[in-house]
Amino acid sequence: MAETNLERQLDRMRQDWDARARENARYYVATGRELWDNDGFFESGETTVAQQILTDMTNICQGKNPKDMRVIEIGCGAGRITRALARLFGEVHAVDISGEMVEMARQAVTDFPHATVYQNNGHDLTVLPGQLYDFAFSTIVFQHIPSREIVYSYVREVHRLLRPGAFFKFQVQGGTVDAGSEDTWVGVSFSDEEAVEMAQACGFEPSYRHGSGDQYFWLWFRRLEGPDAVDDDSGDAYEPRSWPHSAQEELEIACRRLRESEDRFTDLHALMEERTVWAQRLDREIEELTARAHRLSQELEAETALVARLGADLDRLAWAGPLDRRMHGALTFLVRVVGRAHRLWHRHS
Numbered sequence: 001m002a003e004t005n006l007e008r009q010l011d012r013m014r015q016d017w018d019a020r021a022r023e024n025a026r027y028y029v030a031t032g033r034e035l036w037d038n039d040g041f042f043e044s045g046e047t048t049v050a051q052q053i054l055t056d057m058t059n060i061c062q063g064k065n066p067k068d069m070r071v072i073e074i075g076c077g078a079g080r081i082t083r084a085l086a087r088l089f090g091e092v093h094a095v096d097i098s099g100e101m102v103e104m105a106r107q108a109v110t111d112f113p114h115a116t117v118y119q120n121n122g123h124d125l126t127v128l129p130g131q132l133y134d135f136a137f138s139t140i141v142f143q144h145i146p147s148r149e150i151v152y153s154y155v156r157e158v159h160r161l162l163r164p165g166a167f168f169k170f171q172v173q174g175g176t177v178d179a180g181s182e183d184t185w186v187g188v189s190f191s192d193e194e195a196v197e198m199a200q201a202c203g204f205e206p207s208y209r210h211g212s213g214d215q216y217f218w219l220w221f222r223r224l225e226g227p228d229a230v231d232d233d234s235g236d237a238y239e240p241r242s243w244p245h246s247a248q249e250e251l252e253i254a255c256r257r258l259r260e261s262e263d264r265f266t267d268l269h270a271l272m273e274e275r276t277v278w279a280q281r282l283d284r285e286i287e288e289l290t291a292r293a294h295r296l297s298q299e300l301e302a303e304t305a306l307v308a309r310l311g312a313d314l315d316r317l318a319w320a321g322p323l324d325r326r327m328h329g330a331l332t333f334l335v336r337v338v339g340r341a342h343r344l345w346h347r348h349s
């Protein structure tokens, strides 16, 4: 692709998305409603995060506390998802091609100083601080991008910035659409095979895919380890990015990951031991409680029989002998009954 073509496409994307943002940003971000109120709009972002991220924390966090994770969002729009990500993760770095959208996203995260929104050039992530990130996410963005090469470029960029082993979870158009190269609403689509090809060409393992053939085709790309992971002959239009680490740095990264794994293993082991002790204690308590319940039910049975006997005695007494003797007898039994009931009450309460 000639550079002028790329620039023209990027200009068009920027202009179209700025115009959409000015017209009705929230509608173009999430077309489910034409008029969104604040709460509804951001709740819909929380829902997306709940569905796509909270259900998938094992892959995404890999044992890390989300508050210790640094994440990337591509195509943040008006900050709908960015805000939900900021609630969850320790650092959020979001990019969007449209300056108008970026302004809105910045307002959406004013209360979240650990979330930063950048306007980018529409095809790479050079605007982001050059550090390693723990997770990258993008939804309903690539489905609007008319150029396969731009999507490839983003995937390579995420590869450059993700820590080895980390995931890039994103959605592309999987249905068959007729995208013109000038269209900035209907983007390119990817078949299952093309998605796998893209992962492999960009140094990722295509770990999971969901929704092939559908508009919401979700891809989980796991960044492979090592410089050989990138297939630089994939025919992309960009200068292939070289592996960002020297051999020394690679070794340090590998050692750090080993230490992290060891720490995780130790933590897990300690947790398992704690859980085992806890389960054993629970077992013992259950046994004790069962025995106690058994004893109590036996005592209750005996007391019920006694009370029944006392009642029968009382009845008999009531009709035998002179009145004062009957009264005396009845009172004695009554005192005994009350005494029993009193003891019973103390024992069981």
Ligand SMILES: C[S@@+](CC[C@H](N)C(=O)[O-])C[C@H]1O[C@@H](n2cnc3c(N)ncnc32)[C@H](O)[C@@H]1O
Binding pocket: 013, 017, 028, 029, 030, 074, 075, 076, 077, 078, 079, 080, 081, 095, 096, 097, 098, 101, 120, 121, 122, 123, 138, 139, 140, 141, 144, 145, 150
């Ligand atoms: C439908 S909105 C979705 C926004 C957000 N992902 C969400 O779900 O709330 C698409 C966003 O992608 C941005 N976008 C489109 N093409 C882009 C590109 N090449 N690079 C970065 N952002 C882009 C648009 O400016 C727009 O804000």
